[in-house]
Amino acid sequence: MAVLGSHIPLDDLNTQDAEALLKWAADTYGERAGIVTSFQTTGCVTIDLAARAGLNLRVLTIDTLRLPPETYEVIEAVERRYGIRVERFQPDPERLRRMVEQHGEYLFFDSKPKQEYCCSIRKVEPNGRALATLDLWITGLRRDQSSFRKEVPKATVVNQGGREIVKLSPLADWGEQGIWDHIRANDVPYNRLYDQGYTSIGCVICTTPTRSGEDKRAGRWRWFNQAGEDKKECGIHIGGSGI
Numbered sequence: 001m002a003v004l005g006s007h008i009p010l011d012d013l014n015t016q017d018a019e020a021l022l023k024w025a026a027d028t029y030g031e032r033a034g035i036v037t038s039f040q041t042t043g044c045v046t047i048d049l050a051a052r053a054g055l056n057l058r059v060l061t062i063d064t065l066r067l068p069p070e071t072y073e074v075i076e077a078v079e080r081r082y083g084i085r086v087e088r089f090q091p092d093p094e095r096l097r098r099m100v101e102q103h104g105e106y107l108f109f110d111s112k113p114k115q116e117y118c119c120s121i122r123k124v125e126p127n128g129r130a131l132a133t134l135d136l137w138i139t140g141l142r143r144d145q146s147s148f149r150k151e152v153p154k155a156t157v158v159n160q161g162g163r164e165i166v167k168l169s170p171l172a173d174w175g176e177q178g179i180w181d182h183i184r185a186n187d188v189p190y191n192r193l194y195d196q197g198y199t200s201i202g203c204v205i206c207t208t209p210t211r212s213g214e215d216k217r218a219g220r221w222r223w224f225n226q227a228g229e230d231k232k233e234c235g236i237h238i239g240g241s242g243i
Helices: 018-032 041-052 069-082 093-103 112-131 176-186 192-196 222-227
Strands: 033-036 058-062 087-089 136-138 155-160 163-168
Touching (some): 018 041, 018 136, 018 163, 033 112, 058 112, 087 112
Parallel strands (some): 033 058, 136 163
Antiparallel strands (some): 155 163
8 A cells, every 4th residue: 555755764764775666666556656767777777676575566667659679679678578568658648739820849959948838748748647546656776877867866755746646766876887797797677778878868959979077968859969958858747846
């Protein structure tokens, strides 16, 4: 049975390691707990840790209908490897049609507000529908991913759709090297775009490789870089959802 957000032992949870947090999530919330992932490295490692611990955690993803082929390939590889079914949430067809008719297929090039609107239709709204099936949301946020994420907690309670849910980032304190060490040591499936210089992977066109010394999310919506934009977020982890 789920525990109300106001009774969550946040101080204790924020000191726990990834395996302990995942076990607590599965034991406490059961089918109302889920790993919501875009199948970047941290999400794949989280799934692997849960599988190794024998935890029956749901895995959910947002299919924007604009993902790179390599992302769809790693989703299928994860399903085969762990014998699971990934729950896929897609944009509302009618809202997507209206957006494209009004603003065009590539509206995200026009302005930051239009990029955020596209993300809202393709990612944030489907993510809200996914979270409506959960009381505990497991993410792949890490503190080393960007300056905006440097203080992300391992455990917090956020408002989502007018209700409180628990948000866990079990690998928040893991570094890039630790993630890759786990992937290589355990042959964890991963997105092959990482072998081509990508460090953060979203939709086709909106994601590019990064250069040495750049923020790991610098490749997102790169055309806004010249405007000094460093908060490279689609909206899922800001606003009501919180960091």
